[in-house]
Amino acid sequence: MALSKEQMLDLYRQMRMIREFEETVAKFFSQGQIPGFVHLYIGEEAVATGVCANLEKQDYIASTHRGHGHGIARGASLNKMMAEIFGRADGECKGKGGSMHIADVELGFLGANGIVGAGLPLATGAGFAAKYMKTNGVAICFFGDASSNRGTFHESLNMASIQKLPVVFVNENNMYGISMSQERHQNITDIADRAGSYGMPGMVVDGNDVMAVYEAAEEAVKRARAGGGPVLIECKTYRHHGHFEGDPCVYRCDEEVNTWKAKDPLPRFVNRLQEMKMATEAEINQIDIEVKKIIADAVEFAQNSPVPSLDELTSDVYCD
Amino acid sequence: MAEKTYSQAINEALEEEMRRDEKVYILGEDVGAFGGCFGVTTGLLEKFGAERVLDAPISETAIMGSAVGAAVAGLRPVPEIMFVDFVGVCLDELLNQAAKMHYMFGGKAKVPLTLRMAGGAGVGAAAQHSQSLEAFMCHIPGIKVVMPATAADAKGLLKSAIRDDNPVVFLEHKALYGASGEVPEGEYTIPLGKADIKREGKDVTILAYSMMLHKALAAAETLALEGIEAEVIDPRTLVPFDKETLYKSIEKTGRLVIVHEAVKQGGFGGEIAAMVAEECFDSLDASIKRVAAPFTPIPFASNLEAAYIPDEAKIIEAVKSFF
Numbered sequence: 001m002a003l004s005k006e007q008m009l010d011l012y013r014q015m016r017m018i019r020e021f022e023e024t025v026a027k028f029f030s031q032g033q034i035p036g037f038v039h040l041y042i043g044e045e046a047v048a049t050g051v052c053a054n055l056e057k058q059d060y061i062a063s064t065h066r067g068h069g070h071g072i073a074r075g076a077s078l079n080k081m082m083a084e085i086f087g088r089a090d091g092e093c094k095g096k097g098g099s100m101h102i103a104d105v106e107l108g109f110l111g112a113n114g115i116v117g118a119g120l121p122l123a124t125g126a127g128f129a130a131k132y133m134k135t136n137g138v139a140i141c142f143f144g145d146a147s148s149n150r151g152t153f154h155e156s157l158n159m160a161s162i163q164k165l166p167v168v169f170v171n172e173n174n175m176y177g178i179s180m181s182q183e184r185h186q187n188i189t190d191i192a193d194r195a196g197s198y199g200m201p202g203m204v205v206d207g208n209d210v211m212a213v214y215e216a217a218e219e220a221v222k223r224a225r226a227g228g229g230p231v232l233i234e235c236k237t238y239r240h241h242g243h244f245e246g247d248p249c250v251y252r253c254d255e256e257v258n259t260w261k262a263k264d265p266l267p268r269f270v271n272r273l274q275e276m277k278m279a280t281e282a283e284i285n286q287i288d289i290e291v292k293k294i295i296a297d298a299v300e301f302a303q304n305s306p307v308p309s310l311d312e313l314t315s316d317v318y319c320d
Numbered sequence: 321m322a323e324k325t326y327s328q329a330i331n332e333a334l335e336e337e338m339r340r341d342e343k344v345y346i347l348g349e350d351v352g353a354f355g356g357c358f359g360v361t362t363g364l365l366e367k368f369g370a371e372r373v374l375d376a377p378i379s380e381t382a383i384m385g386s387a388v389g390a391a392v393a394g395l396r397p398v399p400e401i402m403f404v405d406f407v408g409v410c411l412d413e414l415l416n417q418a419a420k421m422h423y424m425f426g427g428k429a430k431v432p433l434t435l436r437m438a439g440g441a442g443v444g445a446a447a448q449h450s451q452s453l454e455a456f457m458c459h460i461p462g463i464k465v466v467m468p469a470t471a472a473d474a475k476g477l478l479k480s481a482i483r484d485d486n487p488v489v490f491l492e493h494k495a496l497y498g499a500s501g502e503v504p505e506g507e508y509t510i511p512l513g514k515a516d517i518k519r520e521g522k523d524v525t526i527l528a529y530s531m532m533l534h535k536a537l538a539a540a541e542t543l544a545l546e547g548i549e550a551e552v553i554d555p556r557t558l559v560p561f562d563k564e565t566l567y568k569s570i571e572k573t574g575r576l577v578i579v580h581e582a583v584k585q586g587g588f589g590g591e592i593a594a595m596v597a598e599e600c601f602d603s604l605d606a607s608i609k610r611v612a613a614p615f616t617p618i619p620f621a622s623n624l625e626a627a628y629i630p631d632e633a634k635i636i637e638a639v640k641s642f643f
Contacts (some may be wrong), residue, residue: 060393093426101424110392111425115416121385122417128386129393132345132371139389151409155382162377316427317461319485 003214008278011053011210013287015045015266018069020295021078025068025085025099028299029245035087038099041069043208043240046265047172048073050213051140051233054221058137060108060126062119064172065100066239067112070142074109076102082298088305095308096316108137116177117150119143120169124156127167127230138166138224146177148191157198157232166224168217171234172207178243179251195232207235208265211272238263321504327360327497329471330436333478334361334398336506338368341396344482345372347383348400348436357402358438358497384410384435388417388487391433396482403449404439404491418487419462433488434481440493440531440581441629447617450625452530452582457489458558458591464488464512465559469533471501473556476510484512493531513560517569521549524639525569527592528579529555532611532630536579539635550639558588566592567600574605577638579630584612609638 003011022040029038041048044066052061052073063070071081076092084091085099092102103111110126113119123141130137147153148171160167171191175182188194195202201223205216213235220231238260242249249257273279324332338344346361352375355362365373376383380401387397401407407414414435421429441450457465464486468474474492481488518533519540528536533554540550551569555562570576576596578589593608611630619625 060389062389091426093424093428096426097424103421103425103429105392105425105429110389111421111429113417115412118385118412118417121382121413122389122392124382125386125389125391125397126393127389129390129395132390132395133343139393152381152385155377155379156385158377159379159382159386163374316423318464319422319427319430 005278008273009283009287011049011214012269012273012279012284013291014049014053014073015210015269016287016291017078017294018045018048018072019266020291021068021072021082021298024295024299026241026245034085036098038085038245039066039243040239040241040245041066043260043264044172044174044237045069046210046213046269047170047207047235047237048142050210051170051217053214054217055140056137058108058130058135060110060123060130060137060139062110062123062126062139062141063112064119064142064144065112065114065116066144067102068099071102071104071109071112074107076104076107076109078294078298079301083302083305086302086305087307088302089308090301090305094312096312117143117147117152120147120152120156123167124160124165127160127165128163130166136225138168138221141167141169142172143169144177145171145173145175145182145191146180146185148194149186157200157230160230161198161200164227164229166227167230168220168224169230169232170217171232173234173236174239176243176251181251190234192232192234200230200232202232202234204234204236207237208263208268210265210269321502323500324471324503325497326471326474326499327358329475329503330360330478330492331362331364332503333475334364335367337479337482338364338372343394344396344398345374346398346400347374347376347387349376349378349402351375351400356400358494360497361400380406380410381413384413385417387433388413388431391431392421392429397433398482399433399435401435401437404437404453405448405451407437407453414463415460419460422486423462430485431487432485434478434490435487436490436492438492438494440495441618441625442495442531444620444622444625446620450618452580454491454558455582455586455588458588462487463559464557465491466512466557467491467530468556469496469530469554471499472503473510473516475503476508477512477556480509480512488512491530495531510556512557513562515553515555515562515565517551517565518554519550519552521551521573523549523573524551524575524577524642525566525573526550526552526577526579526635526639527555527566528552529558530581532579532581535630535632536635539632539639542632542636543639548639548643563595563599566596567603570596570600571603574603575642576604577609577611577635579611579635581613581630583615584610585615587612606642609641611635611638
């Protein structure tokens with residue numbers, strides 16, 4: 001279905017929001033204001049944005065260690081996400097999860113995950129729950145190229161397939177598992193090829209083209225929602241930053257990075273919007289200004305939030 | 321009350337909870353028409369259909385992982401991992417997902433699932449199908465660990481486990497499936513974290529669970545003939561652990577023997593002994609004794625396996641060392 005101008009601008013706004021959020025996190029991380037590890041989504045914004053634009057309230061997403069973009073695209077509170085990353089009491093998880101464990105289950109966001117490939121069976125189970133409870137919901141699993149080598153990938157795709165579950169497996173192929181390039185970690189080029197061995201459709205998409213991602217996800221989500229079973233979508237993309245902030249990236253060359261930066265999903269989509277006469281430069285600038293303000297407010301919210309009370313140390317281990 | 325086997329009692333609990341709450345479903349290898357490797361789920365497929373009694377491929381990771389996802393999304397899965405020895409292939413889903421979600425998501429997620437697994441030696445199943453692995457599960461904050469010894473306890477505890485909003489590991493003993501006992505009909509629940517004094521006595525406290533409870537009770541009868549009255553306590557759940565019942569007993573007897581089938585080194589008995597030493601030392605008249613398996617994999621040959629499993633004689637010997 002053709003998107004309206006408003007929907008197209010929403011896609012841009014979402015990608016810009018993720019980019020601004022991540023650049024802001026990078027800045028405060030480098031200043032030592034954010035503890036732990038952060039894995040940024042810069043360069044991959046089109047994937048989460050294009051996929052999540054197809055989702056409804058009852059749907060679920062399972063994310064990865066590189067999960068900020070997924071949470072934002074699912075509609076999680078920017079204030080609470082930023083506060084969580086800062087380790088503050090008003091964070092999504094009261095400061096007890098951090099960057100790698102941001103979640104908002106009520107929104108259907110089953111969490112970022114510190115274990116590579118762990119989201120695959122979780123999304124399979126959420127898809128099972130949707131089918132079992134007849135909610136008409138679907139579950140999306142975002143996962144990286146390297147996690148397609150984990151046993152969870154095999155077991156989850158097989159189980160989702162035999163149970164005909166409404167799950168869309170969205171592979172974000174950013175070409176690296178930490179330092180190991182895809183050509184070194186698997187002897188295939190297209191991860192989508194693996195779909196055939198589970199009897200499900202596999203699609204390869206330009207993951208830096210938000211419209212292409214949107215359209216592929218639209219088809220897969222529609223099929224899953226209609227009871228057609230799971231689909232594997234492979235989105236070819238690239239992370240501009242290292243695996244984590246502080247990664248010296250000795251395993252890749254500037255030429256490769258620059259080639260991919262030239263395919264940055266944001267300016268590409270801006271050009272497209274302008275070509276299609278969907279947006280003027282002024283409209284784009286206006287969105288950029290609004291987004292900057294929202295993220296600045298999120299930082300202010302996070303910085304003004306207290307650290308968690310020490311009582312939190314031993315609370316929430318068990319439900320009452 | 322009717323006489324039922326441990327296996328029938330578990331089956332009854334599953335059936336009752338599935339009737340009570342349609343969010344409860346069963347997923348595991350051969351749990352459908354086959355009735356489960358030990359026959360525990362016999363008849364449930366006919367009663368509830370393939371949508372609620374799901375045969376899973378040999379994919380423990382997906383069984384447990386999908387159960388975690390479904391639980392967070394609002395269902396109450398009761399996955400079965402055929403042998404506790406296989407937990408290694410779905411350990412991440414237990415250790416890093418189920419156990420931690422409630423905490424690391426700031427209390428917002430619930431993972432109400434009950435993971436049933438069969439453990440224990442005594443059937444000639446050797447090193448990879450006979451272990452008692454409860455100790456490391458008790459070391460993971462966020463999960464509860466239940467180990468019933470009798471048919472009635474199996475029913476009452478399983479019903480409570482399924483209703484609990486936390487992930488519960490429910491460890492059944494494969495050599496107890498055929499053991500019979502009186503089981504209350506219909507609604508019967510036992511709170512998790514409540515020990516049961518299976519035999520009263522004044523001279524020594526024997527804490528034993530799962531199969532070892534029966535050996536401890538047999539030992540207690542033999543000891544009684546010699547004038548030693550042992551109090552036998554079955555904690556029934558290891559996490560949460562009912563310290564109060566144990567400490568009260570030790571205040572009375574002054575002596576403690578802990579019996580478990582798992583290897584002694586790093587076993588949960590060590591934790592209990594340390595708890596008692598830290599919190600109940602003044603009540604002790606003698607050092608704490610542990611009766612447990614040697615630090616070795618479980619052997620196949622019948623005589624070796626028999627030597628491996630703690631028995632009545634070893635329990636009696638430990639108790640007599642006090643007198």
